[in-house]
Amino acid sequence: MLRPRRLARLLIRRLLPLLLVLSFLLIASRDSLAPHFVPAGLRDAKSVLWVISHPDDESFFFAPSILNLLETGEGRIGSLLCLSVGDHEGLGQTRRRELKASCRTLGIPDERCVALDEPALPDDPTIWWDVKAVEAAVNEYVERWSVDTALTFDEYGISGHANHRATSAALQSVVRSEPAFPPVYMVESTPLLAKYTSFILLPLHAIRTILSPSTALFVNSPRQYLQTRRSFDAHQSQKRWFRELFVSFSRYLWYVSLKRAV
Secondary structure, X not given: OOOHHHHHHHHHHHHHHHHHHHHHHHHHOHHHHHHHHOOHHHHOOOEEEXXXXXXXXXXXXXXXXXXXXXXXXXXXXEEEEEOOOOHXXXXXXXXXXXXXXXXXXXXXXXXXXXXXXXXXXXXXXXXXXXXXXXXXXXXXXXXXXXXXXXXXEOOOOOOOOHHHHHHHHHHHHHHHHOOOOOOEEEEOOOOXXXXXXXXXXXXXXXHHHHHOOOEEEEEOOHHHHHHHHHHHHOOHHHOOHHHHHHHHHOHHHOXXXXXXXX
């Protein structure tokens, strides 16, 4: 009988190469598999709004969804609403300019890339934003840009940041209270260790998505991955060694899974 430690080593040696091969195959065949990974509601969207909390969220957590939706949808328009300018360190105006540059890299035009600077929505990891303030801001831009689909964080906010979680809570609240509000899809959080597995666990997420029609999976090609890295590079004021590690190993630069808010 194999000891637990030896069994674990054996599983890693056998499973890791298999997962890597399957991941490469999925990335290579992502276009033909797209109908299996994206529900019709998302495929048919014409005006998509990404609602984020801080400049650089779009690079860290949403880029695969932005690039895949905007590149594959003929006539599809993308917009991004950032609920704060990221002024926690007093660099709000710098970060607003960096966000514009990142949006351009991802295919979102300047006039549809907006960062708010509202006293009720400060960049602060200890503050839970007022739900009504977030709802009011989002509703304004949903109407202004004729949005028919929105994407944001899930309940945990990927990193657990209070502003991320409040953003998600507000959009889930408005979905429940306003039947006419556009469908909202949320990028799913993942356990800490799984977050830093690059594309290795992609096959498992692909199987889950195929078996769950209400979920979606967006996978970057190598070219799109490099494009995502360039969007991150636009945020020069945020360059830190640990952020470089994040973008080097994070699965969110390769693929994101989403679920619909209900």
